[in-house]
Amino acid sequence: MMMRVLTAMMVVLVFGGAGLSETAKPNIVLIYADDLGYGDVGFNGAHAVKTPNLDRLAREGLRFTSSYCTAATCTPSRYSLLTGEYNWRRKGTGILSGDAALIIEPGRTTLASVLNDAGYRTGVVGKWHLGMGGGRNDWNGLVKPGPNALGFDYSYVMAATGDRVPTVYVKNGRVVGLDPDDPIEVSYREGFEGVPTGQTHRRELKMDWSRGHNSAIVNGISRIGHQRGGESAWWVDEDMADVFTVEAVSFIERNRGGPFFLFFATHDIHVPRVPHGRFVGQTEMGPRGDAIVQFDWQVGEVLKALDRLGLSENTIVIVTSDNGPVLDDGYKDGANELLGDHRAGGPWRGGKYSVFEGGTRMPTVLRWPSRVEAGKTTDAIVSQVDYLASFASLVGERLEGGAGPDSENVLGALLGETERGRERVVLHAGFTVLREGDWKYIPPGRGTRDGLGPWSRVRIAEPGMLFNLRQDPGETRDVAGEHPEKVKAMRARLEAIKAEGGVR
Ligand code: NG6
Ligand code: CA
Numbered sequence: 001m002m003m004r005v006l007t008a009m010m011v012v013l014v015f016g017g018a019g020l021s022e023t024a025k026p027n028i029v030l031i032y033a034d035d036l037g038y039g040d041v042g043f044n045g046a047h048a049v050k051t052p053n054l055d056r057l058a059r060e061g062l063r064f065t066s067s068y069c070t071a072a073t074c075t076p077s078r079y080s081l082l083t084g085e086y087n088w089r090r091k092g093t094g095i096l097s098g099d100a101a102l103i104i105e106p107g108r109t110t111l112a113s114v115l116n117d118a119g120y121r122t123g124v125v126g127k128w129h130l131g132m133g134g135g136r137n138d139w140n141g142l143v144k145p146g147p148n149a150l151g152f153d154y155s156y157v158m159a160a161t162g163d164r165v166p167t168v169y170v171k172n173g174r175v176v177g178l179d180p181d182d183p184i185e186v187s188y189r190e191g192f193e194g195v196p197t198g199q200t201h202r203r204e205l206k207m208d209w210s211r212g213h214n215s216a217i218v219n220g221i222s223r224i225g226h227q228r229g230g231e232s233a234w235w236v237d238e239d240m241a242d243v244f245t246v247e248a249v250s251f252i253e254r255n256r257g258g259p260f261f262l263f264f265a266t267h268d269i270h271v272p273r274v275p276h277g278r279f280v281g282q283t284e285m286g287p288r289g290d291a292i293v294q295f296d297w298q299v300g301e302v303l304k305a306l307d308r309l310g311l312s313e314n315t316i317v318i319v320t321s322d323n324g325p326v327l328d329d330g331y332k333d334g335a336n337e338l339l340g341d342h343r344a345g346g347p348w349r350g351g352k353y354s355v356f357e358g359g360t361r362m363p364t365v366l367r368w369p370s371r372v373e374a375g376k377t378t379d380a381i382v383s384q385v386d387y388l389a390s391f392a393s394l395v396g397e398r399l400e401g402g403a404g405p406d407s408e409n410v411l412g413a414l415l416g417e418t419e420r421g422r423e424r425v426v427l428h429a430g431f432t433v434l435r436e437g438d439w440k441y442i443p444p445g446r447g448t449r450d451g452l453g454p455w456s457r458v459r460i461a462e463p464g465m466l467f468n469l470r471q472d473p474g475e476t477r478d479v480a481g482e483h484p485e486k487v488k489a490m491r492a493r494l495e496a497i498k499a500e501g502g503v504r
Pocket of ligand 1: 034042073095129160163213270271323
């Protein structure tokens, strides 16, 4: 307690307006879950899965009800998180294959580069999925540019996702554990002759696929893309959470002198969901539920490390997710069958791949004991695209020359000091929609996914759909017909935001 008061006093003393003095700069740990839904965590009401570590964060920090990622899939949300630009402004920011080229230009201002400039040691551990190298890389040599060209001093990542080759860890641009006598080859075109696939050897698989995911077999699970050789470097899915957690914790330990920024992007709870044996059966929901327990454990290990090193007071820990929940995402892992009454999307409609709220409204919590009041909830609208401008402002860095064009400084809202966040936010799942205050507008023309898979598709007819999220959080009653003026105004606003090229 004493410690807490002292730290709080110190922080108050050194806050000079916007910036922070060198000594007070908080460490920042951003834990980014994959496909974790709003309702998948105890702090948002889940019962069928226990998440004590996430719940602890909510008790000790600030819980968000209107925190958004920018898109309902992974690559585009990560793109926005790092660059402060809406993904849909840029071609080529859709879901990437495992051998795609890096989609963010080296040297561009990113969340990592800004913090790096402010004196932070920066590291990324876990899932990258923003491309690496020039594309169709030779994975036996140094693969660059990658995270290290975007402001990260250290990177220990998988190139794409667990369901895509190459199935290896890449440390600062080099595949870990590769035997030079057994080079690795990767192809997203044709298969390699004589190499078994999920089609030719389907009956031998440990986990069967339901859609796609029927090429290279690694650890008894077939993936997207072909791969040959490099076996000594292949990951073991069951150990992945341990590997990444050890990396995350040692990054913190190495940089305990601070300040540091760790972007810990877990693979959980993306497919294939293959948690370690000690988590298997921890829920009644099968691999999807058990992967949530494993994710919570990873969060807990980070919290323990911060406690052990005496860093918890002045470290910002944020946990959020890259897109909404999905059940069957290409493997037969029982996610639908064993769901029970668990509501992965919480009160929101839709999930991953959908423009309904479940696609982008993320479970989010932020803890910073020395400045943020414990146990509060905020309804302020914030987006991950805002982290760049908000944290730049926190550490006293200016964003120059069009950097982070869509990033708004909502630091006050992120820290729970005001309920005023963004006025409006654009959300994306193949096309863009607008939330403004309590209203949500979905333009006509395209369909969107509904439910959590297997999906139905909702077609959106003229003049689009309008929902009042305050009165109807579940987007069940389209009131476009009753509010033609509102529809017209929001439609025009959305077009204007698209035409303008950013707020900065
Ligand atoms: C889809 C994959 C899905 C998942 C997703 C990317 C199939 C049939 N589906 O194409 O399994 O990998 O891409 O997910 O292959 S994300 O969270 O990385 O965006
Ligand atoms: Ca994802």
